[in-house]
Amino acid sequence: xxxxxxxxxxxxxxxxxxxxxxxxxxxxxxxxxxxxxxxxxxxxxxxxxxxxxxxxxxxxxxxxxxxxxxxxxxxxxxxxxxxxxxxxxxxxxxxxxxxxxxxxxxxxxxxxxxxxxxxxxxxxxxxxxxxxxxxxxxxxxxxxxxxxxxxxxxxxxxxxxxxxxxxxxxxxxxxxxxxxxxxxxxxxxxxxxxxxxxxxxxxxxxxxxx
Amino acid sequence: xxxxxxxxxxxxxxxxxxxxxxxxxxxxxxxxxxxxxxxxxxxxxxxxxxxxxxxxxxxxxxxxxxxxxxxxxxxxxxxxxxxxxxxxxxxxxxxxxxxxxxxxxxxxxxxxxxxxxxxxxxxxxxxxxxxxxxxxxxxxxxxxxxxxxxxxxxxxxxxxxxxxxxxxxxxxxxxxxxxxxxxxxxxxxxxxxxxxxxxxxxxxxxxxxx
DNA sequence: TATATTTTGATAGTAACTGTCAATTTAAAT
DNA sequence: ATTTAAATTGACAGTTACTATCAAAATATA
Numbered sequence: 001x002x003x004x005x006x007x008x009x010x011x012x013x014x015x016x017x018x019x020x021x022x023x024x025x026x027x028x029x030x031x032x033x034x035x036x037x038x039x040x041x042x043x044x045x046x047x048x049x050x051x052x053x054x055x056x057x058x059x060x061x062x063x064x065x066x067x068x069x070x071x072x073x074x075x076x077x078x079x080x081x082x083x084x085x086x087x088x089x090x091x092x093x094x095x096x097x098x099x100x101x102x103x104x105x106x107x108x109x110x111x112x113x114x115x116x117x118x119x120x121x122x123x124x125x126x127x128x129x130x131x132x133x134x135x136x137x138x139x140x141x142x143x144x145x146x147x148x149x150x151x152x153x154x155x156x157x158x159x160x161x162x163x164x165x166x167x168x169x170x171x172x173x174x175x176x177x178x179x180x181x182x183x184x185x186x187x188x189x190x191x192x193x194x195x196x197x198x199x200x201x202x203x204x205x206x207x208x209x210x
Numbered sequence: 211x212x213x214x215x216x217x218x219x220x221x222x223x224x225x226x227x228x229x230x231x232x233x234x235x236x237x238x239x240x241x242x243x244x245x246x247x248x249x250x251x252x253x254x255x256x257x258x259x260x261x262x263x264x265x266x267x268x269x270x271x272x273x274x275x276x277x278x279x280x281x282x283x284x285x286x287x288x289x290x291x292x293x294x295x296x297x298x299x300x301x302x303x304x305x306x307x308x309x310x311x312x313x314x315x316x317x318x319x320x321x322x323x324x325x326x327x328x329x330x331x332x333x334x335x336x337x338x339x340x341x342x343x344x345x346x347x348x349x350x351x352x353x354x355x356x357x358x359x360x361x362x363x364x365x366x367x368x369x370x371x372x373x374x375x376x377x378x379x380x381x382x383x384x385x386x387x388x389x390x391x392x393x394x395x396x397x398x399x400x401x402x403x404x405x406x407x408x409x410x411x412x413x414x415x416x417x418x419x420x
Numbered sequence: 421t422a423t424a425t426t427t428t429g430a431t432a433g434t435a436a437c438t439g440t441c442a443a444t445t446t447a448a449a450t
Numbered sequence: 451a452t453t454t455a456a457a458t459t460g461a462c463a464g465t466t467a468c469t470a471t472c473a474a475a476a477t478a479t480a
C-alpha cells in the first residue's frame with residue numbers, strides 16, 4: 001500500500017479526543033440499537049453509555065439518524081469514479097468504482113456496513129433519511145458524470161441517468177433485506193450490470209421484447 | 211360520465227362531518243403554510259384555525275406531513291397501471307398510467323397539486339416523506355408488474371425496474387425544484403420517455419457510445 | 421505560567437407526537 | 451320521543467428529539 005501522500009496533518013489531543021468520542025458514540029449506539037431497537041433507544045441512553053452529556057451529543061451528530069448514516073463511503077465512491085478511464089461508459093465506470101470501493105474494505109468494515117444497512121432498511125425513519133442522503137449523492141454523481149461527458153450538470157438526461165442508478169441502489173437495499181444471505185457488494189454489481197443492459201424487462205414467454 | 215356503479219353507500223351525518231373536518235384541515239394547513247411557512251406553522255395553530263383541539267388533529271392525520279402528502283393519486287396511478295394493455299413494456303405502461311392520471315385531473319386539482327408538490331420539493335421533511343410514499347407505491351407496482359409478466363414479485367430485475375423509476379422520480383423532483391417554470395406532469399413524462407429508450411447516455415463527441 | 425480558544429455540561433424551552441379518560445355527540449333501538 | 455349503545459371529542463399529562471444560552475472546564479498558544 002502506498003504511503004499517504006496527503007501527508008502529515010498534525011493531530012493534537014483535541015482532535016484525537018473528538019474522533020474517539022465520535023467513534024465511541026457510533027459504536028455504543030449501534031450496540032444499543034442491536035440490543036433494544038432503534039426507537040427504543042434514547043439519545044440520553046447513548047450519551048450516558050459514552051459518558052458525555054446529552055447536549056454534547058448534538059455537537060457530534062445533528063440527528064439520531066446520522067449515527068447510522070454517517071460514513072466515509074460517499075466520498076470514496078466519488079473518488080473512485082473520477083479515477084475510472086474515460087473509455088468506459090458511465091455505468092461501466094460507476095460499476096467499476098463501486099467494485100473498487102468495496103474491494104478496499106476490510107472484513108470488519110464490510111460487516112459493520114452490513115449491519116448499518118440492515119438498520120437503514122428496517123427502520124422507516126432511517127430509510128427516509130438514507131433516501132435523502134442518496135438524493136445528495138445523486139447530485140454529486142450527476143455532476144461528475146456531466147463533467148466527464150462534457151455536458152451541463154443540469155442536463156436532464158444526465159440527472160435521470162444518475163437517478164436510475166440510485167433507484168437501483170435502493171432496490172439493492174430492499175432485495176438484501178428480503179435475502180439476508182445475499183452479498184451486498186455482489187448484489188450491487190448485479191443491479192448495475194442489469195442497468196448496463198438497458199433493462200430489457202421481458203415476460204416469461206408472454207411478451208418477447210426484441 | 212358514467213354513473214357511479216359502486217352505488218349508494220348511505221353517508222350519515224357522522225361521516226359527512228368527518229370528511230368536512232378533514233378537508234378543512236388540509237385547506238387551512240395549506241393556507242398557513244403558504245402564509246408563514248411549513249416549519250413555522252404549528253399543529254396547534256392549524257387545529258385552532260379549524261376550531262378543533264390539537265388532540266383531535268391526530269385522529270385525522272397521523273403526522274404533520276400527511277397534511278400535504280395525503281391524496282387519492284396513488285391508488286389512481288395503480289389502477290391506471292393495471293388498466294394498460296399487456297403489449298406495452300413495463301415502462302410504457304407506467305408512463306401511460308402517469309399520463310392518464312394527470313389527464314384525469316381538473317384545472318383546480320392540478321393547481322392544488324402543483325402547490326403541494328412545490329412544498330414537497332422545498333421542505334426537506336416533506337421530500338423525505340414523499341420519497342417513502344413513492345417507494346411504497348412502486349413496491350405495489352412492482353408486484354402488479356411481476357404478476358403481469360408471470361414473474362415472482364421478488365424477481366430482482368422487476369425490482370430494479372421499479373427502483374429505476376423511483377430514481378427517475380427523484381430526479382424529476384430535483385429538476386422541478388431548480389426549474390420552477392417546468393411543468394411537473396411533462397417533466398415526469400420526459401423522464402419516463404428517457405428511461406424507455408434504455409438511457410443511451412453519450413458524451414458530446416467525446417466518447418461515442420454505439 | 422498566563423492567556424486565548426474550544427469544548428463541554430447544565431438548564432430551560434419548543435413542538436411533534438402518544439396515551440388515557442371522562443364528557444359530548446351521533447346513531448340505533450324501543 | 452326516550453333510552454341505550456357507540457363513536458367522537460377535548461383536556462390533560464407524558465415522552466423524546468432537538469435548539470439556544472451561558473458559565474465552567476479543558477486544551478492550545480505565547
